[in-house]
Amino acid sequence: MKRMILIGGGIILTAAAIFLWAQSRQTSWSEAEVVTLKSLWIGSLPALPPDPSNLYADNSRAAEFGQKLFFDTRLSSNGEVACATCHKPELMFSDGLPLAQGVGTTSRKTMTIIGTAYSPWMFWDGRKDSQWAQALGPLESAVEHGGTRAQYAHLIDEVYRAEYESIFGSLPDFSDRARFPEVAAPVDDESARAAWDAMTQADRDAVTQVYVNMGKAIAAYERLIMPAPSRFDTYVEALLKDDKTAMKAALTSDEVAGLRLFIDRAQCINCHNGPLFTNNDFHNTGVPAANDLPADDGRATGARNVLNDEFNCLSQWSDAGENDCAELRYIVSEGHQLDGAFKPPTLRNVAETGPYMHAGQIATLAEVIRHYRSAPIAPVGHSELVMIPFTQIEMAQLEAFLRSLSAGVNAPPELLQAP
Amino acid sequence: MKKQTTTIIITTVITTIIVIIGFILLMPIIGPRFIHPMMMGNQSAPADLDTSTTLLSDAGLFRVSYSSDSSPLPLNQIHSWTIHIETADGQPVEGAEILVDGGMPQHGHGLPTQPEVTEDLGNGDYRVEGMKFQMLGFWEVKFNINADGQSDNVTFNLILE
Secondary structure (H helix, E strand, O other): OOOHHHHHHHHHHHHHHHHHHHHHHOOOOOOOHHHHHHHHHHHHHHOOOOOOOOOOOOOOOHHHHHHHHHOOOOOOOOOOOOHHHEHHHHHEEEEEOOOEEEOEOOOOOOOOOOHHHHHOOOOOOEEEOHHHHHHHHHHHHOOOOOHHHHHHHHHHHOOHHHHHHHHHHOOOOOOOOOOOOOOOOOOOOOHHHHHHHHHOHHHHHHHHHHHHHHHHHHHHHHHHEEEEEHHHHHHHHHOOOOOOOHHHHHHHHHHHHHHHHHHHHHHHHHOOOOOOHHHHHHHHHHOOOOOOOOOOOHHHHHHHHHHOOOOOOOOOOOOOOOOOOHHOOOOOOHHHHHEEEEEOOOOOOHHOOOEEEOOOOOOOHHHHHHHHOOOOOOOOOOOOOOOOOOOOHHHHHHHHHHHOOOOOOOHHHHHHOOO | OOOHHHHHHHHHHHHHHHHHHHHHHHHHHHHHHHHHHHOOOOOOOOOOOOOOOOEEEOOOEEEEEEEEOOOOOOOOOEEEEEEEEEEEOOOOOOOOOEEEEEOOOOOEEOOOOOOEEEEEEEEOOOEEEEEOOOOEEEEEEEEEEEEOOEEEEEEEEEOOO
């Protein structure tokens, strides 16, 4: 009996020793892996790229004005919806809902605006190619703000005239309701469209110019909203300095194991790459269709929409020259790879921005990871996923790593509330 | 005799339990690597990959080289290349019609953009705009070159890291 205990103990000790050795082997990174980790580090984020389509992008007074508009619920048909209704600063500029709720319900989940100044494409399907063009979409959507550009021009005229003129120059007089109806825009609503069509081209352009400048002011504000450095970033910084103590303090061994899976076997990094953990491109990952919603072909329609968008980079309302619009000029606008493809969202603060996927189909991070493990057949187009088996422990490690990316917003506190 | 049998049974049971515990302990390390070797999806580039930036075209008609205006090759940023084309014996090829294609052979997808040759810079140099790579790893960039009634292809391999 004694001998058996000795043999048993010896075997357990040997197994434990092998386990510990393998664990310690896993905590060191190869040279190539260090390069990869550095590419994800927030310190690798390049300087804010200019937005040549928006002359006011870096104008601080435009940003102040944009912040007021962002929080102003008068920018809606019912006086209750502002940009901040769905992009809540306290929820990482998201809303915690599966589908965005404005004056109605949309067919997509609210995306965060944090770090979007780096993205060439906006929305899940990239149907807008600048922050200012994006901001103008929901304002006239029948289910979001539900308003019209004529209504907004009247609001600027009556409430924000002095501030508007100090930034954008003189504002036309919109008080003649015969020329400038209360409700008018090139939208689906028949009466609003009829009122719009009845206006002269010059009057329509005067209203649209104000509308465009509102978007450019909102974009100037949104450009200032960046993600804060997370524990993951502290870890990489420590790794680059070879400071083992600081590395241990930054991430637990489970989080490090999850990080290793993320950049290696789980292949998350294919699409969630760079310091914002997104390549801002479009991928079909076979996300199940949302209940009660029509099939969503994602980028296939988004690419067509952005090419035809009245506010795109090459439009008359853009301040960019033709050579500034490379993304739009060299866009892939056809092909099966666009079917059912959606933009990978940033994973910074991902634990705070559920539910997940383009229509909030998946409630928790654990279920998201299970989705990627099982790689189901896509409801539209072909999924790019391959089935990658993970153990339960590995899935928990991946989730632990994703949670280490939570760090909130890097912006002065006064920008995170109504002015 | 009976005691001995009991001992053997207990030993067997304990050994089995130890082996199972050991296996469970080692699972995260052994993991699916050996259980599903075919599903690992080896993503590393071929070891002997030729990543030269100057190549002879497939049929040997042209010697082609490329340089990027952003070095190292940037991730997720649209940028331009200059390619230089000369005949096999070193004469610059001007007035060529060039098509650009590419992708990641291990992922089975193409480029995220549709790059175009936008300018004949003279002396066999051409400007390629709209280049973009949105993933790290092994990429191919292909040029179809038509000049003086002849057509040939060249495929560059590159690793984005």
